[in-house]
Amino acid sequence: MQQKKIVLLICDGMADRPDKEHNNKTPLEVANKPNMDKIAKEGICGLMNPIGYGIPPGSDTAHLALLSYDPYKYYTGRGPFEALGAGLNLGKDDIAFRCNFATAEKKNDKLFITDRRAGRGEFGLEKLGDMLNFQIEDVKAIFKTSSGHRGVLVLRGKNLSEKISDSDPHSEGEIKNVVPLDNTNSSKRTAEILNKFTRKAYEILNNSEIQKERLNKGMPPANIVLARGAGKIGEIPKFNEKYGMNGVCIAGVNLVKGISRAVGLDVAEINGATGHKDSNIGSKIDACIKELKGDKHDFILINIKGTDEISHDGDFKGKVEMIERIDTVLAKLLEEDLDATIALTADHTTSVTVREHSGDPVPVAILGDVRTDEVYKFSERECAKGGLGVIKGSDLLNILMDLSERGKKFGA
Amino acid sequence: MQQKKIVLLICDGMADRPDKEHNNKTPLEVANKPNMDKIAKEGICGLMNPIGYGIPPGSDTAHLALLSYDPYKYYTGRGPFEALGAGLNLGKDDIAFRCNFATAEKKNDKLFITDRRAGRGEFGLEKLGDMLNFQIEDVKAIFKTSSGHRGVLVLRGKNLSEKISDSDPHSEGEIKNVVPLDNTNSSKRTAEILNKFTRKAYEILNNSEIQKERLNKGMPPANIVLARGAGKIGEIPKFNEKYGMNGVCIAGVNLVKGISRAVGLDVAEINGATGHKDSNIGSKIDACIKELKGDKHDFILINIKGTDEISHDGDFKGKVEMIERIDTVLAKLLEEDLDATIALTADHTTSVTVREHSGDPVPVAILGDVRTDEVYKFSERECAKGGLGVIKGSDLLNILMDLSERGKKFGA
Numbered sequence: 016m017q018q019k020k021i022v023l024l025i026c027d028g029m030a031d032r033p034d035k036e037h038n039n040k041t042p043l044e045v046a047n048k049p050n051m052d053k054i055a056k057e058g059i060c061g062l063m064n065p066i067g068y069g070i071p072p073g074s075d076t077a078h079l080a081l082l083s084y085d086p087y088k089y090y091t092g093r094g095p096f097e098a099l100g101a102g103l104n105l106g107k108d109d110i111a112f113r114c115n116f117a118t119a120e121k122k123n124d125k126l127f128i129t130d131r132r133a134g135r136g137e138f139g140l141e142k143l144g145d146m147l148n149f150q151i152e153d154v155k156a157i158f159k160t161s162s163g164h165r166g167v168l169v170l171r172g173k174n175l176s177e178k179i180s181d182s183d184p185h186s187e188g189e190i191k192n193v194v195p196l197d198n199t200n201s202s203k204r205t206a207e208i209l210n211k212f213t214r215k216a217y218e219i220l221n222n223s224e225i226q227k228e229r230l231n232k233g234m235p236p237a238n239i240v241l242a243r244g245a246g247k248i249g250e251i252p253k254f255n256e257k258y259g260m261n262g263v264c265i266a267g268v269n270l271v272k273g274i275s276r277a278v279g280l281d282v283a284e285i286n287g288a289t290g291h292k293d294s295n296i297g298s299k300i301d302a303c304i305k306e307l308k309g310d311k312h313d314f315i316l317i318n319i320k321g322t323d324e325i326s327h328d329g330d331f332k333g334k335v336e337m338i339e340r341i342d343t344v345l346a347k348l349l350e351e352d353l354d355a356t357i358a359l360t361a362d363h364t365t366s367v368t369v370r371e372h373s374g375d376p377v378p379v380a381i382l383g384d385v386r387t388d389e390v391y392k393f394s395e396r397e398c399a400k401g402g403l404g405v406i407k408g409s410d411l412l413n414i415l416m417d418l419s420e421r422g423k424k425f426g427a
Numbered sequence: 428m429q430q431k432k433i434v435l436l437i438c439d440g441m442a443d444r445p446d447k448e449h450n451n452k453t454p455l456e457v458a459n460k461p462n463m464d465k466i467a468k469e470g471i472c473g474l475m476n477p478i479g480y481g482i483p484p485g486s487d488t489a490h491l492a493l494l495s496y497d498p499y500k501y502y503t504g505r506g507p508f509e510a511l512g513a514g515l516n517l518g519k520d521d522i523a524f525r526c527n528f529a530t531a532e533k534k535n536d537k538l539f540i541t542d543r544r545a546g547r548g549e550f551g552l553e554k555l556g557d558m559l560n561f562q563i564e565d566v567k568a569i570f571k572t573s574s575g576h577r578g579v580l581v582l583r584g585k586n587l588s589e590k591i592s593d594s595d596p597h598s599e600g601e602i603k604n605v606v607p608l609d610n611t612n613s614s615k616r617t618a619e620i621l622n623k624f625t626r627k628a629y630e631i632l633n634n635s636e637i638q639k640e641r642l643n644k645g646m647p648p649a650n651i652v653l654a655r656g657a658g659k660i661g662e663i664p665k666f667n668e669k670y671g672m673n674g675v676c677i678a679g680v681n682l683v684k685g686i687s688r689a690v691g692l693d694v695a696e697i698n699g700a701t702g703h704k705d706s707n708i709g710s711k712i713d714a715c716i717k718e719l720k721g722d723k724h725d726f727i728l729i730n731i732k733g734t735d736e737i738s739h740d741g742d743f744k745g746k747v748e749m750i751e752r753i754d755t756v757l758a759k760l761l762e763e764d765l766d767a768t769i770a771l772t773a774d775h776t777t778s779v780t781v782r783e784h785s786g787d788p789v790p791v792a793i794l795g796d797v798r799t800d801e802v803y804k805f806s807e808r809e810c811a812k813g814g815l816g817v818i819k820g821s822d823l824l825n826i827l828m829d830l831s832e833r834g835k836k837f838g839a
Binding site: 371 | 428796797798799800814816817818819822824825826827828829830832834835836837838839
């Protein structure tokens, strides 16, 4: 039998808990979503614990798990994935950070943060970021502005360590002196380098012409960079070597793009894919169909982030509408009838009442050469009755490969 | 969202197998128990393998697992938990034993056991136990009479080992010479110390005035102590450091109290909590409600032992009645409506027909911020249809923490 292509559609944080204020129903139970229900009805359904029972996953650890990379082994903080997602390349020993542009005031040679997000105003940030590529002793600082007031920093050099504290005070007040978190010389040295970077960045940013333009526009200066979440990527086996498939990621959000790049998936550039609720999800489905018809990739990961963002805002109605928007564009994929194995799921539950990720399992439905069951609706409680039972995140890719005639027989 | 308190109610050995002599029903299926059914109906249900599929758990290993301590790592025999439960303090290197008072006769300088439980008569045992605190070479023997004919012994000193055999012959006949179970000097030395303890205990007990009083009452002398189940507690991470919650144990039976003390739970003193079927279970529920209203503990473990005891007696009708008694007192807890997460389960199956623990999974129902399912009765076969699926004992606490907004997100 011919090998099939695999589509893994992850609607970020789409799963939920029943909401007392909405008739004890979840957004998936309320939404009108004939196409998701079609996948449930014509497919096999179940529940999935992305990491494990009762463990609230991050989007990063969950995506690693769904790509069958053990997050307890390969997750080394968000910094490296954000840097990769922003388009920087990372060597295995590079130290990567997530950063904010912020507003600082100098008093008695001390730096005090007065606005951790520099008023969220984006004007000039890209150019300011470009100024932060310089040498500190034998270490190269590489900076890139990403989205909003955010950026990523990479320190590249010999004997660097990720075991250091943040310069970000995580609130207004004096900037934190970075300290080593263990007794190694490399951590001590890396902490000193980051402190020097911060001081030098302040001098460069504060004296740049762009700050005057920001002030003229009534914006606070973006004259310092706060770093957090130091991490290094280490060595991750490549997806195509592990699974014999070339894969592509279709996503708007940098974190997911970064994880995909880390494991060696290609990252598609999608027009209007923002990683927010206003994202052009239709163009993501179009890109998926194009990949299914093409011959470059056998595995297509799609992430739609809006459902998570809306859940963090506690917006039940908005989540229902977002699910319905996703459902509408899904119609195109199902109409094409391209004989792929298609899995629909979430990376974690984000409860609109709790406004955070939770450890409740997520529903999963798989369309393809499957044993159908008696689940006709795609929802948390309906999928609990499905033929898949309760699987772990790390089981999913094996199941999809097996259903696509890509499984590797163990034994004879 | 506010963190909730957690109640874990463990009805010891409550789960069962269908009994042919009772219409192929289990005691849970026969009992009239509207409150347990209410938890099932308004909660989420499932099955749980306390240790693993088909593994008959002890109450000790099961309680460790339900507290999310891997019993394969932290279970070191029953001795240390019994000693802690009886109120002795244990250092990590102390060797602890469970003991029986027994009746011995000396013939040709050999000691023969004629009654392994000294006629089960408790008269004088507490005072006799107090006489067994003495020094053997550089080792301190610490003894405490617990309940019935039972006691606990701790050997405290340097270079002691738990790898030794029992002095208890486990039947009538000559007392066993304790031997080392490995080739280390510490095991050899500990075996010798325990043999010396036994001889010296016999001399002290046999010559005490209390034995004459026992004989005058027509009771056999309690003139020797049989030790078994050597163990040392080692280092166990503390519950509040692991889970960020202060916990309390409400139980009558020493073994459960001891496990709770071992992991750092407080142990509540409950009037009339005996650990037997006559236990004052109403006062346990009252204590639980008090804890829920107080601010000292976030986690409340309740153990009700009677269901297990009755199962070992093979008393189907008695088990049904005990379940109904528990159900009656549960009403008070449910009426309070204290917005806690409440889990109802058993630590293992104890079949009234087999009269022993079995590896069948136990039913579990959780009341709180959950995805309700279509289970309306709390029983083994109804809970099998629940939304939780089949979980492991070690999953339970993570699930309860997650539902109580106490989960720790892994990743970002």
